[in-house]
């Protein structure tokens with residue numbers, strides 16, 4: 001009696017998981033350091049800009065003078081983040097903004113690579129944040145560029161929202177070491 005996967009009882013381990021665990025992602029610090037942090041959710045603002053809530057693992061002192069694990073929480077944009085190869089981000093809770101989504105879907109999937117920006121930035125074509133030195137690139141070339149250290153996806157257009165999840169997925173097959 002072949003049981004269809006959909007009809008079968010769920011394995012016990014998957015029943016109690018109301019919220020996915022935070023995804024690991026790399027945070028770029030102002031001084032150039034990189035930290036592996038926790039990505040909890042992403043939120044789209046009225047402007048269409050996406051912001052990301054992260055938790056940075058830290059230590060803190062206790063009243064008794066000891067040290068215990070703590071976490072510093074904050075919101076950043078994709079400019080401060082870099083996907084970790086092999087870590088999918090599609091399970092991260094995502095809160096779209098209707099106005100922002102309309103703005104995003106109106107943007108065609110044509111990208112420009114701004115090599116004069118610091119850091120090098122991928123934009124959707126027509127993004128006002130791109131300099132006049134930006135050159136058109138195909139989607140695959142944009143993804144290749146984002147795979148290079150020091151290249152980021154703009155959050156002022158839909159480059160970050162669209163390309164970063166694809167990049168994370170594409171690298172799942174590469175089996176790159178996570179460290």
Ligand SMILES: [Zn+2]
Nearest residue numbers: 123127154157
């Ligand atoms: Zn842009």
